[in-house]
Amino acid sequence: MYAISRSSLIVLILLGLGFGIYPLVGDSYYIRLLTKIMALGIFAMSLDLLIGFTGLISLGHAAFFGVSAYTVVWFVVKMEILNAFLIFPAALAVAGLCALVIGWLSIRTAGIYFIMITLAFAQMLHAFFKDQHYWGGTDGINFNDKPMLMVGDTVLFDLSNKINLYYLTFSLMVAAFIFLAVLLRSPFGRAIQGVKVNEGRMRAMGYNINHLKLMSFVIAGCLAGAAGFIEATRTSFVNPEYLSWHASGNVMVMVILGGMGSLYGSLLGALALTLLGDNISSLWDHWLLIMGGFVIAVVMFMPDGISGSIESLSRRFRKASPPREETGP
Amino acid sequence: MSEIILKTQNLSRHFGALMAVDDVTLSFERGLVHAVLGPNGAGKTTLINLLSGEIPPSSGSIHFKDQNITGLPANQISQLGIGRSFQKTNIFPIFTCFENCRLAAQSRMKGSFRFFRSARSYKQINALAEKGLEMCGLANRRDTIAQAMSYGEQRQLEIGMMLSTEPELLLLDEPLAGMGAEESLKVIELLKRLAKDHTLILIEHDMDAVFAVADRLAVMVNGRLLETGTVGEVRASKAVQEAYLGSDEEGH
């Protein structure tokens, strides 16, 4: 059952402060990189809702990230509309709609089938964007003007300014975290966690399992869409790789590396994996070899991820420290 | 006082060539305790699974209070007011007892999607869960993680969860299985209490328990119905003695 433990609260506050203050002191390269990390953090949290809380192992989650990014391109390049107040909800809606259709088809199956089918449908969308000249084919589409938050013709917040984009991303990350934390305490959130633990019993108690799973799938799809919106805006570029299955695999690695079922773990996973990749990719052309070994090492030696280690460390610490007298009421 | 709450008509279920439940026509009266007896492999659990919608029948029909519920999925049958407990403990091991029952109670909320208010703030649901815990005798274990409890307590929780959904008809699959003598007595007392305002259908191997609580018996052998009637009638039946009660001495 989801609860924010004391150790996770400390990590969260540190993360929040770190991300919140960094642009005041940091350099331009890392501001851009951290924006990417926070977007991937939202993406990873959305997958954690499926893997860590609902028990749905989706290997096609990048599909929703990608269709949202393509929606941004459609508005900016094809429609020449830059108002983010329009683009953002539209991108989320498109991602959610795709999740509704793919989820409806996939949720009829379970286990290995579900993994393969989510992968296959994401690949279908990948093939769609790759085949169509209209969408830029394999090369993708570049654009110059970034979306901005505006009312009428007044620009409130220009996202081509990287600090602005950074803080928008930061706010979205915090909002996504709070949204999920509240959601997981609600009756719906409790029910999906019940589905993960014992699906058969949930059904026997009168729950419509498929509705619960589908709803969770759609919410996760929308959140992945929010991440896709940021990433498309940040890079001013979209190509089919946004929804490739390597992207889906990567975000899954982030969730497990961070520790599934903890939300803040997903943020740590996005941070750790992206920084690791950023550092070793400049050192060696064949850095993916190290990445592959790293992924395998995580599976073998750290299946509970970083947050799992933090929790067990803090438990051990609490046990080791001499029993304090209870204070307070 | 002989209103029929649930009846099956020529109910069958086969798995490949095996007829697990074969042409069973049975009626259950409202307010009584019905026990289904039979040696292992007689099809008792399959019958319960058919009644609760866990598996669909191959042929035949099931009616609950004049409504045809044949082939309805388990969740819809549960919502009609038929609760069940499982032979193999089927709980949420990593949740507390209260949360186990609260989840059960929550299934009765109108409108399945509530996203924002904390689940713990729904007073009626909490009250239902507390009542379930109280009735199954686990009120003192409210905040214990289910998997940390003894097997017998987990069996009690199993019943508590079912009760938290406020069913009017209870399907109990071997509620006493694996329990110690003391725990068994507690559960038999509970069954007697439940019998006052519920209809019970139970499968049980413990004959003493069955004779202590059941009003009506149905005996199954090899998927077929061998005999039905009151306790006295069934005990007197030659066929039953030969097929089941006689061989019970050899164990099962």
Next chain:
Amino acid sequence: MDISYYLIQTLNGIQYGFLLFLVASGLTLIFGIMGIINLAHGSFFMIGAYLCWWLTSLFDNLFLGILAGIPLAVFLGLFIERFGIVYLYKRDHLYQVLFTFGLILIFGEMRSILWGNEVQGVMIPEMLSGAIPLTDTQSYPVYRLFISLVCTALAAALYLVIQRTRLGMTIRAGASNREMVQALGIDIAKLFAIVFAMGAALAAFAGMVAAPVQSVFPTMGDEILIVSLVVVVIGGVGSIKGAFLGAMLIGLADTFGAVFLPHGAGVVIYTVMAIVLLWRPQGLFGRT
């Protein structure tokens, strides 16, 4: 477009279907018997193709190249099973997915280090390089027929092994009921190693014979993996028969998709999959 054009497309579809079958049959058996989802299965196809290219240029002969490549593929399969997959048998599918995802990255980079990232071609040997004329303007390459024939022979051999031999009986029993085989006291470790190595070798062999027609390129493993997964979903996990029918269905659907819908070809096979799913969520020959 006349009949012979469609005949050619049909033959192409069947030939592609055979290749898919070689990859998908191993995939489905590894799912069915070992309970392992092996995303790195497509890498064996890619490795097979690169081995074929490398060995063929080494020996200057395609057949020698393939002959030398097969034992290497078997060895690679045994190695990966013994030192990698063996740790996954008791793990959740999630970890199998991640572990084999890591393997893909490693295989990909090893390929890049050993053989580079360029697209390579393998020459069709002279004796198979001709074409059979169908009409004045159209003909069918002999090598493609050769692929279909070899694959037919291999599929038949696989069928005989699975239907007629003791090993095949064990495999069939394992695919339908894993626990039973374990209870029967069969040496599971050996069975798993054989199944995995056989699957790897089949996929690698498919890559080898495919190399001369579809050239050799880095992402070929990913592509065939995804399509093979679609085949397994359609056929039903653990079913060889399903894998065969699924492979033919997808081989033809993909080929004719490219003919009739040149701009939507990539989507056709997934549409077929979605339709099968709506109709039978467990696949054509899957168990409920």
